[in-house]
Amino acid sequence: MTTTPPDDYQVLARKYRPSSFDDLLGHEVMVRTLRHAFEADRIAHAFILTGVRGVGKTTTARIMARALNYETDEVDRPTVDMKEEGKHCRAIAEGRHPDVIEMDAASRTGVDDIRELIEGVRYAPTVARYKVYIVDEVHMLTKNAFNAFLKTLEEPPPHVKFIFATTEIRKVPITVLSRCQRFDLKRFDGETLAGYLGEIADKEGVAAEEGALRILGRAAQGSVRDGLSLLDQAILSREGETIEAEAVRRMIGLADRSATWPLFTQVLKGETDEALASFRHQYDYGADPAEVLRDLLEVCHLATRVKAAGKDAARKGAGGPSDAEAAVALAEQLSVPALTRAWSLLMKALEETRSAPDPAAATEIGLIRLAYASALPTPAEVLSRASLPAGEEREGADPRRAAPEPPVPQAQKAADRPQTLAEIAALASANNDLILREEIERFVRLISLKGTKLTAALAEGAQEGLLGKLQAALIGWTGEPWDVERGDPGAAEPTLKEARARAIEEHPLVKEALKVFPGATIAKVRPLGSKE
Structure with missing residues (x-):
């Protein structure tokens, strides 16, 4: 047969x-x-x-x-x-x-x-x-x-x-x-793809929630083929007769879009405990850490567009009307410098998450860093506060709200900006980051420092993400968009610690002492008169 x-x-x-x-x-x-x-x-x-x-x-x-x-x-x-x-x-x-x-x-x-x-x-x-x-x-x-x-x-x-x-x-x-x-041939926006995938689902006789189609369209990143492949998978993995948004989110490993705006708001308010709990909740339900950061970047971008170009820019969001309303509400509370600073720190967090052995831990560090930086005033606010009489504080001042004062003149920024690697290390001390100061002095070899562009190499034993960590810290300390990149080690100066050691060895008294005691080594250096 x-x-x-x-x-x-x-x-x-x-x-x-x-x-x-x-x-x-x-x-x-x-x-x-x-x-x-x-x-x-x-x-x-x-x-x-x-x-x-x-x-x-x-x-x-x-x-x-x-x-x-x-x-x-x-x-x-x-x-x-x-x-x-x-x-x-x-x-x-x-x-x-x-x-x-x-x-x-x-x-x-x-x-x-x-x-x-x-x-x-x-x-x-x-x-x-x-x-x-x-x-x-x-x-x-x-x-x-x-x-x-x-x-x-x-x-x-x-x-x-x-x-x-x-x-x-x-x-x-x-x-x-x-x-x-x-x-x-241009890539397609998420809304167009969502509509097209909805038509295909109808032809296949499958019902799909609008939110599910929007998630699929966004996840396709402009590719019709990727969108159809994801729809194919969603049809096969659906639990009932309808493709549901929550099921698609779990399938792709996306963050819950409805939780992205609250998470972004928590971080910018400095609510570290709540933000970490929100991230862990999404992570435990299958959200990929990098996708969480990409969603945060997307809402940060949308809020910044609204702040810079007005409410009409909110229509460009991939999340539809709910995204537009949230973007307008958040843009009213934040300044452009605060939003662009958040963008820079989220970008650095995404870069570190992609290469980290534990992506979830790297994402949490990125969120903590952003929460810490969000409490710092922008340069315009610092200048404004400095102009007040001693002991006074501007009523209702909020470092996360838009500052009506004019931006800090470029000359003022340049005057306050660290000019040497030693000044950067001192800035770390001033901000109570003694661990980072130690890392700067031991492992960073300066190649060039021009304005807010720092090029450096790393000494042996340095952590791979040290330069990214330094960039994020400089952005937070100064409120300026620093660019820290890795360069040719052959063109690098000695570390601050190496330079101090060489200076000590070249001191006439030390040279004389080494002549008297051949083969001796310098174990410790302390100031004259010290009781150590």
């Missing part, structure tokens, strides 16, 4: 892959340009499509190949209006047409591969109007391969068209770009 095998299941990303320009999501400018070119018979011989993963570069290339070779009983010319399946459409869509050659430059990068392509260019198409070469990830070709290709790309036979696709347009030589008509 024989049984008929079931039809092969197709994932949503393949099942709903567009087959014509009418099916494409977005990309209207490209379609309009091609329409005009086809109607005027001014078709370029080479095109290059660029964009992030999953925006439809390869799919668009196949649709373009179909449009170039479109042929029915009534139509026999290139067109973007493909109302019915043409003679070559199915074979092109399935990747088996003899005159549409697809090449993956990621695996065929050398000159020999390009020579094979150039050899085939000379021959006329077998059955179609044009011989179309689709080269995916074209930026992966070697320099020699690009050079071998240039002559053919500049003067190809009239029966040949090239369509290139790449995620790294900057790696494609300008000599190639100048010979191509370029189309930038």
Whole structure:
């Protein structure tokens, strides 16, 4: 007894892959340009499509190949209006047409591969109007391969068209770009993707909460393919008949969006205990620490946009009306310097979390650091307070609210800014961070210090995240956007501790003592007259 095998299941990303320009999501400018070119018979011989993963570069290339070779009983010319399946459409869509050659430059990068392509260019198409070469990830070709290709790309036979696709347009030589008509396929915003995923869910006969679709659209990060893959997973993992937001959040490892704004507010108010408890609650329910920080960065960005550009900027949030209302409310309480300082510290926390052996611990340290810094006044507030008579305090002053005073003049900032590594170490002491001062003196080798840009190397034994820790501390201490980066150790000065040791060794009295006691070492140095 024989049984008929079931039809092969197709994932949503393949099942709903567009087959014509009418099916494409977005990309209207490209379609309009091609329409005009086809109607005027001014078709370029080479095109290059660029964009992030999953925006439809390869799919668009196949649709373009179909449009170039479109042929029915009534139509026999290139067109973007493909109302019915043409003679070559199915074979092109399935990747088996003899005159549409697809090449993956990621695996065929050398000159020999390009020579094979150039050899085939000379021959006329077998059955179609044009011989179309689709080269995916074209930026992966070697320099020699690009050079071998240039002559053919500049003067190809009239029966040949090239369509290139790449995620790294900057790696494609300008000599190639100048010979191509370029189309930038933009990433899709979360709201557009959420609507599109809702349509696909309806076609599949699956109900989905609006919040679940919004989470999927945001998690896709502009990629339609990623969004469809996530929807596929959500359909299979749903507990009931409906895709629920909470289930999707657990599936992806996202933080509870409704808890992000309260967490952000707690941190900026300096409520460390509450903030850590809120983070741990999300973490215990499956939220990825890095995702928690990314959500905090997103709401920080939205609140800053509202503060700088007004309430209309709140519409850009991925969380919909609830995000917009929260952003407007928070922006009324905070100043732009306070928000930008929060952004810098969250960025540093995300960087450390990604590389930390314990991401949750790194996130907690980042939240504590931000909570500590949020209680510090901005430079404008410091200047304003300094102008008050001794013992007085501005009524209702709140370091987290917008300061009406003008910003601190740049000259004043420069005067108060540490100018040397020793002054930075002293600043650490002034802020009661004696552990960081010790680390600065023992492990930081200065390369250059210009304004708020510090370049340094690390001595042996230093913790990997020391420079990031120092940057965050400087931002908190000064209220300015410091940039601390790692440089060439060969150009670095000795550490402060090494410099002191050398100065002691070069002192005339020490030199004389070492002559008297050959082989002796300096065990301890204390000031003259000290009773230690």
